[in-house]
Amino acid sequence: MRPPSVRFKRQIVSLAVVFPFIVFYLPFEDESWSLYVALCVSYTILVFGLLWSDGKWRKYIDVHQRKARDLMQGHAVFLLVMILWSGYVDLQGPGCPNGCSTGLTTNSITSLSSAVLELSRSGGWNRVG
Numbered sequence: 232m233r234p235p236s237v238r239f240k241r242q243i244v245s246l247a248v249v250f251p252f253i254v255f256y257l258p259f260e261d262e263s264w265s266l267y268v269a270l271c272v273s274y275t276i277l278v279f280g281l282l283w284s285d286g287k288w289r290k291y292i293d294v295h296q297r298k299a300r301d302l303m304q305g306h307a308v309f310l311l312v313m314i315l316w317s318g319y320v321d322l323q324g325p326g327c328p329n330g331c332s333t334g335l336t337t338n339s340i341t342s343l344s345s346a347v348l349e350l351s352r353s354g355g356w357n358r359v360g
Contacts, residue, residue, distance in 0.1 A: 237284055244280030248273045267317075271310050278306060 235243075252273040259265035282288045292299055 237286075240284035241281075244277065244284050247280055248277050251276060267314055271314070274310070275306065 252269045255272055256265050256269035259268075282291065291297065291302060
């Protein structure tokens with residue numbers, strides 16, 4: 232039996248990203264934390280799913296003799312910085328010059344998802360590393 236193709240693995244990752252977003256966001260959308268949790272879980276699945284689908288797990292972990300813990304800690308720090316930054320921007324309120332108090336809005340999420348989609352279509356993740 233042949234191993235699954237990269238395209239099939241990426242389709243699995245795509246479904247695995249959307250499902251937790253729906254599970255964590257829709258039932259709790261009235262809570263202020265639901266969007267952050269849904270985005271963090273989905274982004275984490277995307278990062279580790281792409282490592283798995285492209286077969287780069289060995290390149291980042293085994294070849295450089297790093298521990299998976301180091302990769303997870305770096306990812307957790309990135310998520311923390313992004314959450315703190317978006318909270319800081321939200322706290323600036325109307326006094327922030329040039330209307331920078333956007334935080335995580337539908338428009339910013341839509342533009343970010345469009346950029347990620349274009350990057351994945353262009354094969355940008357294949358050239359990383």
